[in-house]
Amino acid sequence: MHIDVVFVCVYVAEQVVNQLKGMGYDGEIIPTASALLNIDDVELKLYDEHMMELENVYKYLADDMSKRTMETFLNVLWSGDISLWKKVNSISTCKLIDEEILETNRNHRYIDIGAFDGDTLRGFLHMNHNRFERIVCLEPDEKNYRLLCDNVKKIPDIEKKQVLLLKLAAGKNNENASFRDNMSESSMLEANGNKMVRVVKLDDMKWAEDLTLLKISTMGSELQVLEGAQRIIRANKPMITTYISRELLWQIPLYLKKLVPEYKIYIRHYGIGRQGMACIAKIERKLEK
DSSP states (O other): OOOOEEEEOSSSHHHHHHHHHHTTOOSEEEEOHHHHHOOOHHHHHHHHHTHHHHHHHHHHBOSHHHHHHHHHHHHHHHHOOGGGGGGTOBOGGGTTOOTTTSOOOTTOEEEEESOTTSHHHHHHHHHTTTOOSEEEEEOOOHHHHHHHHHHHHTSTTGGGSOEEEEOOEEOSSSEEEEEEOSOGGGOEEOTTOSEEEEEEOGGGOGGGTTOSEEEEOOTTOHHHHHHTTHHHHHHHOOEEEEEOOTTHHHHHHHHHHHHOTTOEEEEEEBSSSGGGEEEEEEOOOOOOO
């Protein structure tokens, strides 16, 4: 039976779209607006009530693309017209490692929070031409962690360098916390999770003392990771790249500007749907190439 059209009706639609293409499906694929938006009146009210904070973030944005991306995000919410994303979408494979914004440095000390199977680690190595001083990856999900370890072993000459893979989560405090695992990229800290994981505070990790690049992807707890790293952020002023959604759209940029007023703030959108909003903070400086 030949199928001409497939409707993708899930929140993280991009994964399913890529899987279908990878399986050789060459028909039309339509991610539905309801799946991509999943917006209700309560959430729209949330953005309405915090429009002042959103306006403050807009004032801090460092380039025109960031401003257009913020405008498009809000226009999509209120209009429901997901075709607007096409005007600002960045390449999905870049995800949080955007080579047009982040800077290369042969001495990078890179920390990857929510490392998944090493996807953004591979992006970092590609961007930085496989040069770095140290890499630390944290991934609390058991299955993801095994994939991460297996994939890192496949990277040529990686065993000769300083790479540390830890089955941990990061947060505001050192503690044990409830976690929902075995959800692929959607595994997360959750009050009613099915297991407990160890959470560490980056300010208390010796490997984070001199970091230069911090990536965070934790399905909603990104701000808590930053709160647990405020001392080293103030001290090192690293480049930071993180997902932002819902309240985090304004909370994270404003928090980072409060910690380091010199930060320039960039916002980008990757892939399909509103879950692809990301914030990058950096200080303009010349790094050793």
